[in-house]
Amino acid sequence: MTLRHFGWFLGAGFGVQGWGDPTYGIGYDWKQPTIYQDAARLFERSGLDALIIEDGVAVPDTYRGTAEVNLAAARFVPKHDPIPLVPYLLGATERIGIVPTLSASFTEPYTAARLLATLQHFAHGRLGYNVVTSGSDLAAQNYGLEKQTEHDLRYDRADEWVEVVKALWRSWEPGAVLEDTERGVYADFTKVHRIDHEGRFFRVRGPLNALPPAEEPVMVQAGASGRGRTFAGRHADVILALASTPERMKAHRDDIRAVAAEQGRDPDALTVLFVVNPIPTANAEDTAAVRARRSELTQAAIDEQLQSISYLTNLDFARFDLDAPLPEVATNSNQGTLDNFVRSAPAGSTLREILAARAKADGLAVIGTPAEIADALGTLGEASGADGFLFTGQVHPAHVHRTLDPLVPALRDAGLLRRELGDGGLRANLADF
Numbered sequence: 001m002t003l004r005h006f007g008w009f010l011g012a013g014f015g016v017q018g019w020g021d022p023t024y025g026i027g028y029d030w031k032q033p034t035i036y037q038d039a040a041r042l043f044e045r046s047g048l049d050a051l052i053i054e055d056g057v058a059v060p061d062t063y064r065g066t067a068e069v070n071l072a073a074a075r076f077v078p079k080h081d082p083i084p085l086v087p088y089l090l091g092a093t094e095r096i097g098i099v100p101t102l103s104a105s106f107t108e109p110y111t112a113a114r115l116l117a118t119l120q121h122f123a124h125g126r127l128g129y130n131v132v133t134s135g136s137d138l139a140a141q142n143y144g145l146e147k148q149t150e151h152d153l154r155y156d157r158a159d160e161w162v163e164v165v166k167a168l169w170r171s172w173e174p175g176a177v178l179e180d181t182e183r184g185v186y187a188d189f190t191k192v193h194r195i196d197h198e199g200r201f202f203r204v205r206g207p208l209n210a211l212p213p214a215e216e217p218v219m220v221q222a223g224a225s226g227r228g229r230t231f232a233g234r235h236a237d238v239i240l241a242l243a244s245t246p247e248r249m250k251a252h253r254d255d256i257r258a259v260a261a262e263q264g265r266d267p268d269a270l271t272v273l274f275v276v277n278p279i280p281t282a283n284a285e286d287t288a289a290v291r292a293r294r295s296e297l298t299q300a301a302i303d304e305q306l307q308s309i310s311y312l313t314n315l316d317f318a319r320f321d322l323d324a325p326l327p328e329v330a331t332n333s334n335q336g337t338l339d340n341f342v343r344s345a346p347a348g349s350t351l352r353e354i355l356a357a358r359a360k361a362d363g364l365a366v367i368g369t370p371a372e373i374a375d376a377l378g379t380l381g382e383a384s385g386a387d388g389f390l391f392t393g394q395v396h397p398a399h400v401h402r403t404l405d406p407l408v409p410a411l412r413d414a415g416l417l418r419r420e421l422g423d424g425g426l427r428a429n430l431a432d433f
């Protein structure tokens with residue numbers, strides 16, 4: 001089989017890990033770096049290219065108009081800022097890429113360029129950044145807006161944001177730093193330039209006052225709507241994507257690659273990773289039991305699905321009758337995510353049927369013995385052309401060990417997972433195959 005790239009998407013962000021697991025709180029405090037450092041070391045030993053850390057900036061209270069479900073289940077809240085965690089993760093590891101999320105909507109490009117430049121110096125080429133446009137109205141209300149800017153306009157703004165960030169990194173020409181102690185010249189002023197950017201959304205003078213990194217951090221992006229894909233295909237090095245069938249994966253990847261080619265980029269320079277949730281089992285009986293348990297539509301399972309889709313779309317799904325066909329819905333937030341949700345069941349399905357279909361098919365779950373999972377991912381990779389897969393979940397030790405301890409040897413035996421990461425940084429590791 002062909003080698004694929006693998007990564008871990010920490011969907012809970014720098015937030016509560018392992019809530020609900022019987023081992024919650026034993027030996028670890030999620031507010032301290034240790035649990036993330038231990039997980040990052042395990043990911044590195046396992047040969048995963050990167051750890052990507054989700055982020056968001058609101059306490060979700062869209063579902064039923066209250067934060068009750070989210071606070072009780074510790075879903076999306078509380079959440080600390082992932083940026084200060086990054087140096088701890090870099091310090092604990094040597095080769096794996098570390099990728100915090102950064103909002104192009106709520107971070108000034110100068111701040112972002114400076115922050116990422118600083119971190120990349122620590123990282124020696126291991127830094128990435130997941131650029132999001134933050135669709136949540138709740139988040140927008142924390143930054144002085146009444147509601148979030150119109151969907152496509154957010155991406156127009158993000159286009160300009162990327163342009164400014166990169167211009168700032170390039171405001172120091174290569175060779176600008178002389179460190180000439182004899183002449184007493186640290187840097188050559190003729191090689192450090194203002195950018196004088198005056199655009200539709202930003203005015204930035206430059207140059208950057210931080211020293212730009214030798215290698216620009218790897219840009220990661222997950223836009224899924226038409227406009228989102230255009231943004232991702234134009235700028236991103238790594239694309240994160242959700243799709244539940246090989247056909248949809250292939251279509252998504254082909255589409256993004258076509259956008260990149262239209263922009264004069266080499267589509268092979270893009271790494272398209274699809275999110276999967278592998279659940280290793282001991283045998284067929286165990287697989288059947290796990291499937292049955294996960295497809296049970298309990299009230300807690302309904303709440304879990306509805307709080308999430310409500311938050312991600314700014315729509316309170318409690319307003320919809322569970323047993324009536326889901327009316328036509330549209331969002332200014334994560335359009336690709338809503339589209340995926342609605343298309344989980346045939347048109348005209350009730351909300352309950354959609355939830356049941358999602359629970360049963362369990363979209364991203366790959367359940368089976370380690371060898372079966374390796375086989376399934378190999379087949380999925382061949383059929384879709386996926387450059388790799390992103391495992392998802394919290395980094396509570398019970399979860400990461402339950403997943404990776406059995407799976408890593410199986411993936412390696414199948415020739416899908418590399419045995420060792422190179423030491424040239426994230427970009428170099430991604431370019432290995």
Ligand SMILES: Cc1cc2nc3c(=O)[nH]c(=O)nc-3n(C[C@H](O)[C@H](O)[C@H](O)COP(=O)(O)O)c2cc1C
Nearest residue numbers: 054055101132134222223224225228240334335336
């Ligand atoms: C794997 C993955 C990770 C994502 N991580 C974040 C995140 O950390 N923060 C965030 O605000 N949005 C996140 N998103 C949302 C995307 O940035 C994007 O808004 C979403 O995929 C929908 O795309 P669209 O806005 O083009 O419809 C993520 C999406 C995916 C698929």
